[in-house]
Amino acid sequence: MRTAVTQPVITDSDFLKFREFFYRKTGIYFEDNKRYFVDKRLIDRIEATRADNFRSYFIALRFEADGAELQQLVNAMTVNETYFFREFYQFDCLVRDMLAEVVRHKRPGSRIRIWSIPSSTGEEPYSIAIYLLERWPLIDQYEVEILSSDIDTTVLSAAQRGVYSARSVGQLPKPYLDKYFHRRSDNEFEISRDLVAAVDFSRVNLSDANDTRRFRDIDVIFCRNLLIYFDDLSRRLAAEAMYDALTPGGFVCLGHSESMSRISSLYTVRRFPDAMVYQKPMSGNRS
Template identity: 75%
Template sequence: MTSALRTPPARVERVVTDADFLKFREFFYRKTGIHFDENKRYFVDKRLVDRMEATGAANFREYFIGLRFEAEGLELQHLVNSMTVNETYFLREAYQFDCMTNSLMDELATRKRPGEPLRIWSIPSSTGEEPYSIAMQLLERWPGIHLHDVEILSSDIDTQVLQAAQRGVYSARSVANLPKHWLDKYFTRRGDNEWAISRDLVAAVEFTRVNLSDPADTQRFRDIDLVFCRNLLIYFDDVSRRAAAEALYDALSPGGFICLGHSESMSRISALYRVRRFADAMVYQKPLTGEAP
């Protein structure tokens, strides 16, 4: 009795051609508003190949067909999670948090009726460092926190980072900028290189998945008094950047403020906002009803 030796299956070589890249780039842009330049080609190709391997697709065409026609959108979410870059730390660009507690919150509070909450929206949330920084800054440096109800909302398109934010466990590098008494007060040390944030702070932030380019996602955000949208619009092109600025404008209450990243300028994106210069930072404001931008 003899048995034939089986030849092992040939290794599938998955590649992304120039035409594949352009087709995917246009599709991803329509879905998210994020535009990939040619200089991101290696980054995009590697993650596409990783997803092809994870799903068992033999080539880009097979993977892309499945991606486009999957009703539940689960693979698109996996792809979004792999394509978005999330690197941040506590008290990043801290001068804007100082502006919040030294100037913005007092001005916003004067326009509130008794019992009406002040609402702050952090987008993108990334792994939570920004919304938790906002919460700690208010608790430590804004006396009005004892007089007013403040709601903190935080959103991201990436579901994995939202889960990480709700776990609230951070590296020593991430917490390096925090004052020692904040670290001792709001965190518990875990081992040599991890810090877990207070569950009270986790409970104080409402985390939601939001695609800033999807009106169905953003239209539920209204009467927001202060938006932190930092280092997100740099990934958009002019058209999607303008659409995002308009969505944020609609979300803001009259007189509400928006803080952008230090390299971003709302003045180059939209004429809807007016510039406000405070001692700590320059921010952008939705005019009060009846005011011109």
Template identity: 75%
Template sequence: MKATHPTDVAVITEGDFLKFREYFYRKTGIHFDESKRYFVDKRLVERIETTGAADFRTYFMALRFDRGSDELQHLVNAMTVNETYFFREAYQFDCMVHNMLDECVKRKPSGDRVRIWSVPSSTGEEPYSIAIYLLERWPGIDFHDVEIFSSDIDTAVLAAAQRGAYSARSVANLPAAYLEKYFAKRKDGTYAISRDLVSAVDFSRVNLTDPADCRRFRDIDIIFCRNLLIYFDDVSRRLAAEHMFESLRPGGFLCLGHSESMSRISSLFSARRFPDALVYQKPVSGDKK
């Protein structure tokens, strides 16, 4: 049997794939290796067909030189994978309310807000999980104002996060009491999150490898950046780490995914092992690393 391509309308050659991969990397910091070839080809062909381009060459020329087009953002949305659910890797949220937050507020001037940044946002499960944890499990919420920021390079998932509608699978890890308190079940079986929680999160589009995008995030106390750096190569990982380091307040914390390790990326951070989790900390001036 002859192997089939995702479609017969357009064919992505090896040369096309390499050109596109290099371009997409420069624009986003995301690197696609050969194992992602079928995925990339399929999404590229879908965008070629949607835009009505005759072939890859025509599409790619328009993508690179048509500055007024939104096609690059549509392509980014198509190429990014967003798979998450509420209370994912919850041991880090436990660490946040048991250890990290109390340590952060001890260093802060009286009345200064706690600032937490979740990146990537995906469809909102992580920042909303953070908000629920703060409301339900951190006694300090009664004494400190908190700002929650959440960012993603994909505008489609940011829009979905702000709509706040979730499948039964997405909310499966939530305690029944939280589900009843913060969600309304719809007739179609989805769950709509409280609009108060939606308004508690500041969503924005950010490319973590772009210094201009990251500049607005300063004096952050805790960053959750989980399962994003695995899509970057070494250069982009170091760049993202540097931007997060600059965004953190001295003594602030960074949480990575369970398969990620900052020790292989950058020496800027110090590892801190708490009872619930291993996290990374921006040293305070004078602290030994």
């Protein structure tokens, strides 16, 4: 048994083995400049599981039956930083342009599906819900489903709890803050339970076809600032998974530093007044 004063050491070889393993499991690739970040969180998990060293921890991780420690490790390794109405110009584009095209092919009363991945702690899907309620005049004429997914179960729990800091809600217009949140303290705001009920949260690994194949007939996908953590192959596979999930004519919104044009040729670039987004052609299937 390792003594309490001995801290595990992650060697160069250990890092490379772990990087390859984590990449195969999640599609997330850690560059060499993330070494300190990875080592610190690996050491935290080794100590939390009381493993003797990296080798014993890694063996147990690879061969565990239920995947519980892998999920704990994923939760530790993923970075979640967001706030309400982040990159709000894409929400403007949603209610002014994208949905106008979506409803051309739908009858009133039919379903519109919007998928937010990664959900992080819920700010993005709840922002979408607020935008639709406040700024889309046709909201009462369609059955809107908001789906939100993340690989990290800790942030999914936080999203469903719905309690946020003053910083997180700092970009919200005051009328929206007053309408949709209950102030618990000077630095804590709890979102309306009606909004929580309006979002369907689920754990999804975008690199796992078994997770993504159940998402179909999606009209708009928000996948912002996730693909920057993937390598080229994982980005392409993620783009294909989203393509398969979209209904013909559906849209994908990426983060401001991301470009689908450098990832996949499946999509058409659409430049609307508020934002540039990517569209699945109406012709349908990928070749």
